[in-house]
Amino acid sequence: MTTNATCYIKRHAGIVPGGDTEVKNYLTAIEPDYKSLIDNPGLRRRMSHIIKMGVAAAQMCLQDDIRPEAIVTATGLGCVGDTEKFAAQILSLGENLLNPSAFIQSTFNTIGAQIALLHKIEAYNMTYVHRALSFESALLDAMLLLDEGRHNILVGAIDEMYETPYTIERRMGLLRNITAGEGAHFFLLDSEPHEACATLLALETGSTPAPADQFVETLLQARGLQAADIDLWLTGENGNTLHDKPFAALDRLVAPTSRRLLYKKECGEYPTATAAALDRAAREIAAGESRYALIYNHSQKYHSVMLCGSL
Template sequence: MSKQTIYINSIASTLPDTQDSPEFVPGKQVSIQEPDYKTLIPDATLRRRMSRIVRMGVATGMQCLNKFPNAPVDAILTATGYGCLGDTEKFMNTLLDNHEQMLTPTAFIQSTFNTIGAQIALLSKNHGYNNTYTHRAFSFESALLDAILLLREEEASNVLVGAIDEMTPTVYEILKRLGLWRNALAGEGANFAILSTTAIPESYAVLEGIELFNGTYSAAEIQERIHNYLVQKEEKNVTVLFPSDYKKICGEYPTAMAYAFNTCCKHLQSGEIKTPILVYNTFLGNHSFIFLKPV
């Protein structure tokens, strides 16, 4: 497998609305700022049938594709830690209310994890490879690894990769009882990027590497692991982005790394950050690094 350079050539994000509460407050919930769905999903009937997470995921994915008219994508990879929670809750409540009889299948069909990737494929008339990863905190990173393999094995030239998670009132309360919000902000978001083997004038960054590991580590052990990783990459002048740098904005959720990924790509393209960036993420004992470089 060749060491093909991988470029990020398009990104799109549905970001948290932090105008009303810009400061980090543990236990508080940030919600996304809803985009104009009419322009991204013109079919009104289709929009009405979509749940909230499907709308925000499909709209963000289509926005990313619209920013990259140069060539069609060869694969669509989506990732989610929680899946379509709203539809799942709706189906389960209907199941209980109707005593497991006379159930409509719509909510169940729309609750499946691959709904967003499938809808993007239908709207963009894409018949290529389509896969969804649901590996909790490693969901986005797993989709990126799949994209890297497709690109380096020359099975694809352009791959759409996205991560989507929503926060519902029920899940918020459950995780609150488990103590997750004692030192965290509850978050959600949708973030997509197009990875390619060819650079374009608008390229954001180069994806240099990914590393995944799990377990319980002290802050000193994480620092040592970061140091060893950068020594292995023979990099000295690197900006390191920790969860405290970005989760105070996007909040805590399984695929928050995708928000950090897109944010770093913007900084690298604009020149605001001129050095390579190592992004570190941790969620419930799962840890990951993503290493990005300027083009």
């Protein structure tokens, strides 16, 4: 699926890992001072780790009392911690006297709903759970909403990692030579360039047998660009030899003067890690360090490319 509808990134904020796996075998997020972002202590106390991360990242993005006309969130695994907590209560309490909070907060759309409740936003609110294409699906929806004439679309991606899912994925062989991670990122998108820091020029997702370099070149040609125009490449290698093999095809496209960042070395591997890459691209472009940035990721047979540029 492809969209060439240009949109502008007005704000972006993220909660990212600290890059230290000495204490745990996976990367954990450096969490902000939640008291300064979520005023209500009772609400803050009831929120699980992933909900606090997501709501806090959205609060960091929604400054100056901007009210979005739509909220679109993405997650690969959702609130698995709350799901586990509720399942444990069922077993330990014999299905009696269950606290409903964990069940209510275990649904995938909890974070988008909490943001809407905090800001009293009665507008379009959608959550996408499409494995490794969850964030790209949310972005595509937001770009279509902008094309319809809406403004200030809040788009976010949130996933968490803790001991139980890490142990399960490791036992299933899904983390061979891979460092798992977590993160929460939000972006405020608009169809107008006013106050924007970067431009999202194109997004393409799909299931294709074509090599990665052909997949990328097709998108660039549609925008009138060449590979040499890209001065920042963010690619999603994660350390697994089989997973990383398709990325080698991009080597011939990366110019000697360009930079190539393996963004999962910083944030770890998780379903919506491309949001961390987009956050990095927006920061680099806003700082004037790059003119064009391209993000490429794949998971199994699914590919995604995002092209960002300066204003």
